[in-house]
Amino acid sequence: MIKKGMVLMIELVEIEKQFQGQVVVKPLSMVIEEGEFLTLLGPSGCGKTTILRMIAGFEQPTSGNIVLAGKVVTDNPPNERDLNLVFQHYALFPHMTVEENIAFGLKMKKIPKEQQKERIAEAVAMTQLTALTSRYPHQLSGGQQQRVAIARAIVNKPKVLLLDEPLGALDLQLRKNLQTELKHLQRTLGITFVYVTHDQEEAMMMSDRIVILNNGQVEQIGTPKEIYSSPRTLFAATFVGENNIFTSPQGSFAVRPEKLRPQRSEEGSMKSGVIQDVLYLGNVHKLMVVLDQVGEQQALTVTIVLDSTDEESWRVGERIGVNWNPKDEVVIQS
Amino acid sequence: MNKSKWFFTPVLIWLGLFLIVPMLIVVAMSFMQRDTLGNVVYSFSWEGYKTFWDSLYLGIYWDTIVLSITTTVICLVVSYPLAYYLANSSPRVQNWGLILITIPFWINFLIRTYAWVLLLRTQGVVNSLLIHFGWIDEPLQMLYTKGAVLLGMVYNFVPFMVLPLYVAIEQIDRRLLDAASDLGASRWKAFWHIALPQSKAGIMTGSVLVFVSTAGMFVVTDILGGSKSSMISNIIQAQFLGARNWPFGSALSVIFVLTSLVLIVLFSRVMKSRSDRTREGGKA
Amino acid sequence: MKKKGHPLLGIHSALMMIFIYVPIVLVMVYSFNNTRLSGDWKGFTLDWYVSLLKDRHVMEALTNSLIVAVVSTIAATLLGTISALSMRDIARKWRGPLNGVLYMPVIIPDIIMGLSLLVLFSQLHIPLGKSTVMIAHITFSMSYVYVVVNARLAGMGRQLEEAAQDLGATYWQTFRHVTLPQITPGIISGALIAFTLSLDDFMVSFFVAGPSSTTLPIYIYGQVKRGISPEINALCTLLILVSITLILLAQYVLNRGKGQKKNKMLPF
Numbered sequence: 028m029i030k031k032g033m034v035l036m037i038e039l040v041e042i043e044k045q046f047q048g049q050v051v052v053k054p055l056s057m058v059i060e061e062g063e064f065l066t067l068l069g070p071s072g073c074g075k076t077t078i079l080r081m082i083a084g085f086e087q088p089t090s091g092n093i094v095l096a097g098k099v100v101t102d103n104p105p106n107e108r109d110l111n112l113v114f115q116h117y118a119l120f121p122h123m124t125v126e127e128n129i130a131f132g133l134k135m136k137k138i139p140k141e142q143q144k145e146r147i148a149e150a151v152a153m154t155q156l157t158a159l160t161s162r163y164p165h166q167l168s169g170g171q172q173q174r175v176a177i178a179r180a181i182v183n184k185p186k187v188l189l190l191d192e193p194l195g196a197l198d199l200q201l202r203k204n205l206q207t208e209l210k211h212l213q214r215t216l217g218i219t220f221v222y223v224t225h226d227q228e229e230a231m232m233m234s235d236r237i238v239i240l241n242n243g244q245v246e247q248i249g250t251p252k253e254i255y256s257s258p259r260t261l262f263a264a265t266f267v268g269e270n271n272i273f274t275s276p277q278g279s280f281a282v283r284p285e286k287l288r289p290q291r292s293e294e295g296s297m298k299s300g301v302i303q304d305v306l307y308l309g310n311v312h313k314l315m316v317v318l319d320q321v322g323e324q325q326a327l328t329v330t331i332v333l334d335s336t337d338e339e340s341w342r343v344g345e346r347i348g349v350n351w352n353p354k355d356e357v358v359i360q361s
Numbered sequence: 362m363n364k365s366k367w368f369f370t371p372v373l374i375w376l377g378l379f380l381i382v383p384m385l386i387v388v389a390m391s392f393m394q395r396d397t398l399g400n401v402v403y404s405f406s407w408e409g410y411k412t413f414w415d416s417l418y419l420g421i422y423w424d425t426i427v428l429s430i431t432t433t434v435i436c437l438v439v440s441y442p443l444a445y446y447l448a449n450s451s452p453r454v455q456n457w458g459l460i461l462i463t464i465p466f467w468i469n470f471l472i473r474t475y476a477w478v479l480l481l482r483t484q485g486v487v488n489s490l491l492i493h494f495g496w497i498d499e500p501l502q503m504l505y506t507k508g509a510v511l512l513g514m515v516y517n518f519v520p521f522m523v524l525p526l527y528v529a530i531e532q533i534d535r536r537l538l539d540a541a542s543d544l545g546a547s548r549w550k551a552f553w554h555i556a557l558p559q560s561k562a563g564i565m566t567g568s569v570l571v572f573v574s575t576a577g578m579f580v581v582t583d584i585l586g587g588s589k590s591s592m593i594s595n596i597i598q599a600q601f602l603g604a605r606n607w608p609f610g611s612a613l614s615v616i617f618v619l620t621s622l623v624l625i626v627l628f629s630r631v632m633k634s635r636s637d638r639t640r641e642g643g644k645a
Numbered sequence: 646m647k648k649k650g651h652p653l654l655g656i657h658s659a660l661m662m663i664f665i666y667v668p669i670v671l672v673m674v675y676s677f678n679n680t681r682l683s684g685d686w687k688g689f690t691l692d693w694y695v696s697l698l699k700d701r702h703v704m705e706a707l708t709n710s711l712i713v714a715v716v717s718t719i720a721a722t723l724l725g726t727i728s729a730l731s732m733r734d735i736a737r738k739w740r741g742p743l744n745g746v747l748y749m750p751v752i753i754p755d756i757i758m759g760l761s762l763l764v765l766f767s768q769l770h771i772p773l774g775k776s777t778v779m780i781a782h783i784t785f786s787m788s789y790v791y792v793v794v795n796a797r798l799a800g801m802g803r804q805l806e807e808a809a810q811d812l813g814a815t816y817w818q819t820f821r822h823v824t825l826p827q828i829t830p831g832i833i834s835g836a837l838i839a840f841t842l843s844l845d846d847f848m849v850s851f852f853v854a855g856p857s858s859t860t861l862p863i864y865i866y867g868q869v870k871r872g873i874s875p876e877i878n879a880l881c882t883l884l885i886l887v888s889i890t891l892i893l894l895a896q897y898v899l900n901r902g903k904g905q906k907k908n909k910m911l912p913f
Binding site: 085112114119122135 | 810
């Protein structure tokens with residue numbers, strides 16, 4: 028949906044990628060706005076990295092066009108596109124220092140020495156690398172290397188920054204810290220970020236909009252809120268966060284675990300069943316309930332998530348009723 | 362950046378001209394014959410191959426195959442424990458061991474063969490030592506015997522066998538051996554049923570290398586064997602550089618290459634069928 | 646996880662190493678032996694080395710060997726490096742056969758290579774001399790350079806070059822600033838290997854060298870056929886030392902460049 032006054036940074040027009048007869052990316056059209064943080068989210072092999080590489084210029088779309096800031100760049104090689112890519116494994120030049128790595132893009136464009144110094148200093152400050160400029164990549168930790176990769180990209184002031192699962196190789200704590208830093212960086216710089224990840228929590232936390240991909244197919248595009256509360260397909264409903272899917276011959280609908288309410292008595296409840304498991308996770312606790320079989324259908328196990336406002340003690344084997352507000356049902360297209 | 366692929370052209374031309382074409386000419390020449398003056402007659406003839414089908418040459422051909430196979434087997438038996446030991450040693454020992462094993466590769470065959478002349482001749486080191494210690498009175502005739510040739514061959518090609526074996530053994534997943542011993546296998550059984558089959562690729566590579574190299578090595582028979590022992594490679598060499606019967610030499614070369622190929626294919630079939638049975642054991 | 650091996654394995658391995666090195670060491674030791682005929686030790690001398698320097702034939706063979714080695718090394722390194730670099734851009738279906746062709750000089754027995762080149766030169770009426778030996782050496786050396794440089798390229802992957810392009814580098818800029826520095830250790834190693842192979846080669850050279858282009862190994866062969874002599878011991882010793890030094894140097898260069906696990910210098 029193109030709103031008035033919105034600046035289009037990237038336009039993908041019917042992009043398709045086939046590889047040896049197999050369709051890796053099904054025809055896709057979408058727009059990415061200036062200054063937005065857009066994430067391509069999906070499991071391995073869904074085509075997200077391929078799309079990113081097509082935007083960057085390392086893969087040629089089998090058909091379709093890529094438009095960057097109004098200019099068609101489909102046939103342009105990567106070094107002629109005004110965007111930069113942060114590689115998954117950083118791809119830092121091992122024979123150059125941190126400073127030389129960062130300076131590389133500026134050197135290639137023959138920016139005058141004075142300006143180079145200024146811009147490098149800016150990028151280094153922004154990524155907190157000031158003390159490390161004369162080190163070599165192999166002397167840095169994973170997190171530091173990642174910062175160098177980012178600094179090396181942003182120093183060129185690209186219109187768009189592409190990031191290919193940049194935090195994949197880092198451990199959990201470091202990942203969480205860097206997620207915040209990257210989000211902050213994007214806001215400060217104000218440039219468009221196109222981010223690729225398979226981690227849905229990461230996507231939810233950082234993005235303005237998320238594109239959910241599965242097997243080369245776009246499942247849904249929307250803000251994190253839209254995707255979470257109104258998933259349109261089965262895949263979208265179950266890939267982001269946990270969900271309970273109720274199927275009937277008339278169709279399917281989903282209800283999030285936190286929207287289900289357990290009841291001590293089975294009377295008046297929409298469904299009833301037996302508690303199979305009680306899991307305590309710190310800030311929330313979960314009930315796994317096996318619902319009673321209805322007719323021919325298989326027994327469904329639902330997850331109920333309760334926070335600290337629920338002080339009841341639920342026991343395994345207990346029979347309970349399960350209730351929810353019909354407004355919280357989300358209809359799913361199969 | 363597809364334009365860089367065209368840079369391959371000079372390489373292709375070079376190899377085509379100096380590798381492929383010469384061998385094609387040799388094959389063609391094997392079907393020609395020479396006249397009384399020693400010049401090649403450019404007409405089709407089976408003469409070269411017919412000359413080969415003679416008891417003298419067939420005998421030498423057979424001797425060559427026997428010698429090559431014997432050398433290969435001895436090298437294998439002698440090198441395997443060494444490779445196994447290296448592959449299971451500490452990184453330091455492995456490092457130094459590898460350097461020591463690799464160095465002989467880069468020393469000229471001639472020199473390595475010549476060293477045995479120094480050792481085995483009547484006034485050589487071995488005889489001197491034996492006489493000095495009083496174990497014999499007269500010097501032994503060791504040079505110019507079949508034994509000397511075999512020794513020289515094995516000596517020259519042990520490094521060719523050790524390295525591929527080492528590489529293959531080193532890559533064996535140690536956890537397989539652990540699993541075997543957990544299931545009750547003794548060290549020998551674990552070796553025989555697991556380590557050995559897993560190192561098949563190394564045995565293949567090493568054996569092929571040694572076999573082909575042995576068959577083509579006329580230097581060893583020349584220097585250590587004297588006039589009595591001859592291999593096909595000595596005959597081939599003589600045709601090109603002495604007797605000037607190039608068509609015959611070409612025919613012998615073709616036979617030599619074909620024989621090697623056939624034996625290699627047979628050998629790999631044998632290896633493959635046995636390793637296919639091992640592979641069915643499932644992935645680790 | 647190291648398993649404690651059977652003690653016999655260690656003993657056998659030590660014996661094998663002794664077996665491999667004793668003959669070589671003996672040649673070197675006897676090059677200093679102050680006697681011409683006997684196998685006993687009769688004192689230390691450098692006479693044999695001195696007489697080598699004075700020998701016109703030896704010096705001529707040495708000169709020939711060096712000229713051939715230098716020229717063939719330069720050409721082989723160039724061709725081998727180009728093959729490795731351009732192979733990456735060649736369509737997948739052609740890579741198998743082309744790889745095969747590049748490996749052929751390594752697999753083909755020296756004798757076959759020698760005689761087939763001899764036949765070629767005679768058919769083309771090219772007289773045998775230093776240039777024919779050079780051609781032969783270039784042909785087999787380039788394969789070794791290809792193997793070494795290829796290994797470096799494979800270890801490098803495409804990511805670094807893509808990163809350079811993404812940062813605005815053209816094809817040549819990428820090559821100059823990123824690819825070349827990465828493969829330089831491989832190129833130098835390959836060159837050292839090529840040089841050693843050329844110096845050491847006997848069988849192929851034997852077929853294609855003319856009467857006036859005797860190389861050192863061919864000279865040694867001629868002498869050995871006549872019998873042993875301490876001068877030959879001295880010459881062999883020198884050749885051994887030079888070869889070992891060059892190869893250890895090549896290994897060192899390669900490992901310094903890589904900075905990680907060692908890369909073995911395999912001639913195949």
